[in-house]
Amino acid sequence: MKTLEPVFIITPVLLVLAIGIILFVFLYQRRMLQHQVQLRELQEQKQKQLLDATLQAQEEERRRVARDLHDDVGATLALVKLNVHQLVTPLEDKTRGLGIKRTLDDVIANVRRISHGLMPVVLEKMGLPQALEAMRRSLPAESGVKMELFCEENTRRMEPKVELSLYRVVQELLNNTLKHAKASKVNVCLEFDQDSLHLTYSDNGVGFDYQKLASSMEKSSQGLGLMNLHARINLLNGTFTYYSAENSGTKAEISVPIS
Incomplete structure (x- = not known):
């Protein structure tokens, strides 16, 4: 019986060590999996932030272009239309003058439509x-x-x-x-x-x-x-x-x- 006593002592120790190793490996793998999930979530969040920033920059650029079209180009075209009207009124060939005014009206309408499409005020x-x-x-x-x-x-x-x-x-x-x-x-x-x-x-x-x-x-x-x-x-x-x-x-x- 004395020869078996070391076996009875070592066996539980080895069993505890084996369970400890298995538990350590399990917890380690679980921790690594959680780390990978967190890393993936951070990457996705960063991608979302980058995309959001890009879209905001695009919208800001559209807002700027729309403002320039409406305030600068639109106002300039309206002034040109007024000057053309003053020039062609005394002339006998009013048909050509009316044609120019209609063309300017179309251009102004298109500028207004593009401006509203870029950033609708409504x-x-x-x-x-x-x-x-x-x-x-x-x-x-x-x-x-x-x-x-x-x-x-x-x-x-x-x-x-x-x-x-x-x-x-x-x-x-x-x-x-x-x-x-x-x-x-x-x-x-x-x-x-x-x-x-x-x-x-x-x-x-x-x-x-x-x-x-x-x-x-x-x-x-x-x-x-x-x-x-x-x-x-x-x-x-x-x-x-x-x-x-x-x-x-x-x-x-x-x-x-x-x-």
Whole structure:
């Protein structure tokens, strides 16, 4: 029996050591996994911050260009129009003068439209529903597209960043419709609940194979545009879901939290 006593003593010690080693390895792996998760979250947060800063810089540049177009170029064109009117009034050939004035009117209108597109004043002053209504009214008749807007709370305001991001999303979706969809109708619906906004955009155009496009987003300008929309909504902690198929139009569903 005495020869077995060392075995009885060593066996529990070895067992405790083995359990200790297993526990140490388990805790170490768990700690490393937590560290990797934290590192990935920090990287994602940094990417979000960089993207947010980039978008803010773009919007600030758009605001500056819009202000310059409206205040400087627009004012200069209005002065030129006044001078042309004074020059051609005494002349007998008023037809040519009227033609020049109409051309200037078109140029001034285009400058105003571009300026409002870059940074719509109505968005800052009256909010998203009213800005989308202005977008609907400004659709040119020659586009052949009729836009319908549904919103029960036309005076509802949100944070400026949320309003601007959603306006840009609808603007990009509408541009895609006008360029590619061959649609005749666009529907935009805004629905508010207690703590979120749901925006639905749809058109009755020709559609496209979205699944095929999604697999190679980087190879298409339209794909890059949709990636930018996803990024904008992701910065708002929202969701962006896009549907399209050939001969079935397109549809986008967006939900974002609001205060």
